[in-house]
Amino acid sequence: MRLAVARETREGETRVAMVPELVARLSALGYQVLVEPGAGRGALITDDDYTAAGAIVHDQALESADLVVAVQPLDAHAVRRLRRGALTVSFLPATQELGLVADLRDAGVTALAMELVPRISRAQSMDALSSQSLVSGYRCAIVAAGLLRRFFPLNMTAAGTVQPAEVVVLGAGVAGLQAIATSKRLGAVVRAYDVRAAAAEEIRSMGAKAIELDLPTLDGAGGYAREMTEDRAALQRELLTPFVARADALITTAAVPGRRAPVLVTAAMVEQMGPGSVVVDLAADSGGNVEGVVAGEVVRIGHAQVWGGRNVPAQMPGPASRLYAQNVLNLVTLLTPETDGVRSLDPDFDDEIVAGACVTHEGVVRHEPSRLALEGPHEQ
Known part of the structure; x- marks a missing residue:
């Protein structure tokens, strides 16, 4: 053969x-x-x-x-x-x-x-989507740290204290959890949100704080989230706005193969972020979680640099x-x-x-x- x-x-x-x-x-x-x-x-x-x-x-x-x-x-x-x-x-x-x-x-x-490849226990070792999402999640946290013009970790020195960066991660699948873990290892204060019921506990297990909104969960088949209605999406964006506005770095990772990525963050929400803030959209290849993102480019929305991921696993090919x-x-x-x-x-x-x-x-x-x-x- x-x-x-x-x-x-x-x-x-x-x-x-x-x-x-x-x-x-x-x-x-x-x-x-x-x-x-x-x-x-x-x-x-x-x-x-x-x-x-x-x-x-x-x-x-x-x-x-x-x-x-x-x-x-x-x-x-x-x-x-x-x-x-x-x-x-x-x-x-x-x-x-x-x-x-x-x-x-x-x-x-x-x-x-x-x-x-079906998302069943017997096929876990063949799950290339998960293995490549692991790489993507790590990479997007490193990109956020590289673009942000401040430290991720808390630093206490004789010259004074440098406060840690605040990172918000939207989506807590394989990529999101790896982005959380990597941001935590770099010393940031991390908050994260996902629409699935089990996500809050998974987020906490990574050492981050789960953002809890007063909204029903949207668990779907195969470990993915169900598609949400536009009314629900609009309310979710409204409730997430203050968390986005306070973030030094926002990382979005919500994507489902074969479907357009949901718009989780509008341009108006990004415009409320502070000077020097960073947005990393891992789902830019499939339309993006952030309104106005461009795959493979860094664009400016308000005060924020918005990085659109394009074939992110290929950026760490080894x-x-x-x-x-x-x-x-x-x-x-x-x-x-x-x-x-x-x-x-x-x-x-x-x-x-x-x-x-x-x-x-x-x-x-x-x-x-x-x-x-x-x-x-x-x-x-």
């Missing part, structure tokens, strides 16, 4: 889907590991590193592969290079990439999307790649079961993890929202 590690081609993507230290684990599963030249360059991994680990660096890695692993979806040109029946594992925002989904279907490629590669390895292990002491690439489409992550297989779009968008409700 041949597994190919693709070289990322999308602008700004520095991660790689497999790292040298895991090549031996893939070899133990029965794979010959092929790597496209330069695949690890963005993550500071050389072709020689892969060769030393037992992989083969090869220009035609994709053409001969049974299984291709990548971070971003392969482009149409790369899909045409794959043999019919090949399998791909990558992030694949299917409903936003319908043309590519159609290409994968027509090429007879089986495509699994990492963001569609740890992000290592975490993602482990997620990929765990999924590949599931796709390569052992029978009579021999492993083979034989995905079990009755397995809820494989079925849930599958977008295309044998010329059929299996991801229902994408199929309906491409073919209509009456076509099979």
Whole structure:
């Protein structure tokens, strides 16, 4: 069996889907590991590193592969290079990439999307959304500290006392909790809010103060929050305004894959923040939690610098790649079961993890929202 590690081609993507230290684990599963030249360059991994680990660096890695692993979806040109029946594992925002989904279907490629891996206990080790959110949460706290022109921690000196910065974090999922923890480690006073019932205790467990609003919670499926009505959103913004106004740094992290990020903070709320304040919007790629944010740029709203995150995990490609590669390895292990002491690439489409992550297989779009968008409700 041949597994190919693709070289990322999308602008700004520095991660790689497999790292040298895991090549031996893939070899133990029965794979010959092929790597496209330069695949690890963005993550500071050389072709020689892969060769030393037992992989083969090869220009035609994709053409001969049974299984291709990548971070971003392969482009149409790369899909045409794959043999019919090949399998791909990558992030694949299917409903936003319908043309590519159609290409994968027509090429007879089986495509699994990492963001569609079900959020169940058995699949936790394959949860790439969580691993990359961990990186993003750390990164956004560091960005906030770097942009803010004052100390995060309390400092007591002979020349006087420097008060700690006040940080507000909106959203307490994996990224939000990591932003809280990192801000606390840097010494800031941290307050945080999330609409889910369990969030307040999770926030306190990180050493932060939970912001409690007199509003019903919005727990949804898969650990995500339910979408809120506009009336509820407006009231929430009103109640959050004084906390935002007092913050030296505001970090927003609320996002759900495949949906536009909710607007948690209006421009008018940001305008109430003090001189030198900072806003870091981790959800800018999906529309943003902050009105007026621009992904990949720092804009000024009132007195505040507003940083819009763009592909934030790729800003820390070393740890992000290592975490993602482990997620990929765990999924590949599931796709390569052992029978009579021999492993083979034989995905079990009755397995809820494989079925849930599958977008295309044998010329059929299996991801229902994408199929309906491409073919209509009456076509099979």
